[in-house]
Amino acid sequence: MDVFEKVKGNKGPLGQYAKEADGYFVFPKLEGEINPRMMFRGKEVLAWSLNNYLGLANHPEVRETDAKAAAEWGLGYPMGARAMSGQTRQHEILEEQLAEFEQKESCYLLNYGYQGMVSVIDSILDRKDVVVYDSEAHACIIDGLRLHIGKRFVFPHNDMENLEKQLNRAVKIAEAAGGGVLVITEGVFGMSGDLGKLKEIVELKKKYPFRFMVDDAHGFGTMGATGAGTGEHLGVQDGIDLYFGTFAKSMALIGGFIAGTKEVITFLKYNMRSQIFAKSLPMPCVIGAMKRLELLRTKPELKQQLWTIVDALQSGLKAKGFNLGNTESPVTPVFLNGTTPEATNVVFDLRENFGVFCSVVVYPVVPKDVIMLRLIPTAVHTLEDVEYTIHAFSQIVDKLKNKEYNRDTLPVV
Ligand SMILES: Cc1ncc(COP(=O)(O)O)c(C=O)c1O
Secondary structure, three states, X not given: OOHHHHHOOOOHHHHOOHHXXXXXXXXXXXXXXXXXXXXXXXXXXXXXOXXXXXXXXXXXXXXXXXXXXXXXXXXXXXXXXXXXXXOOHHHHHHHHHHHHHOOOOEEEEEOOHHHHHHHHHHHHOOOOOEEEEEOOOOHHXXXXXXXXXXXXXXXXXXXXXXXXXXXXXXXXXXXXXXXXXXXXXXXXOOOOOOEXXXXXXXXXXXXXXXEEXXXXXXXXXXXXXXXXXXXXXXXOHHHOOXXXXXXXXOOOOOOEEEEEOHHHHHHHHHHOHHHHOOOOOOXXXXXXXXXXXXXXXXXXXXXXXXHHHHHHHHXXXXXXXXXXXXOOOOOEEXXXXXXXXXXXXXXXXXXXXXXXXXXXXXXXXXXXXXXXXXXXXXXXXXXXXXXXXXXXXXXXXXXXXXXXXXXXXXXXX
């Protein structure tokens, strides 16, 4: 049989809705400069779906640095993988700066956070090791674990009692095999905004021998007194053995990093296949990242402004009776009761009639008949944006309760 046979009439779990959803619910095109106000299908919308937490994407100093770096170096520099011909002093300087910022001995850049995480897991674990991870871990963690040929145990999201059970099993198996245990969770869970139980997990290190890795994609730059992340926020940065961050959120860029002890990071540098066998991070990204890191460190007002917006949005929505789950971070999920067709009509109404653009998540990511609208506040939103959005949400929830979105058909987009 032809290997391509399967794709006929089968586009996969998301692709099955391509005809109705493409360009609107999935792969929508937001146009114009990255800002809270962008164009969607020819109309201005108030965008709450960009992980541009600190508003750096369009910050004048950032834009200037990016443009200068691109003009000076070109997008192709340096050519080759770092291990071969793509190493530069600037890459190393950025790593030194990130290590210092994260209070770790050492750091290594990753071309994309996703690929980097896959390779961190792949290279640090061998068949004798056992890994224990949170059930809501990001796809990059799950995909890294697919490469792990040893045992792995999952604990239900943030369930510390269950984690202990898994640790008991894991430690016994690892000890018998002559391996070790790695626990992986996230600092800020990107969908629900709740925090990983980093404090509790670090505490468990007193009882069980394991190493601890945290994916802090959404916490880096948004959490902690200096923006160093969720470990700093919870006062347990020292207890995190491997700290992973991406440039794709607070830094509004591409790339990521892994930080830890010099010995471990040197091992990763020489063993992460996605970095050894792939081209180096382009120089404009490295120089652009340095500029962003400088702003992140020296302009605390960016994070303060982000949190002013977060607090206004979250407290305003809560005051109107909205259920925001357990978020303790800028990620703002709004849980409503409704079916998937209702969800599409809600989103359509929000975008077309209220000019509010946010992401929507439905079954099977959330339980049946739950609609999750996800808002990402940024430092460049205004309190007027917040007020307007809360007003829009209050109206759509009334319509939802009155069954006004209860149509069999999906909106024609
Ligand atoms: C929790 C988490 N980990 C990892 C990643 C991957 O990062 P990147 O976009 O840099 O590949 C993301 C971003 O999508 C994320 O949300």
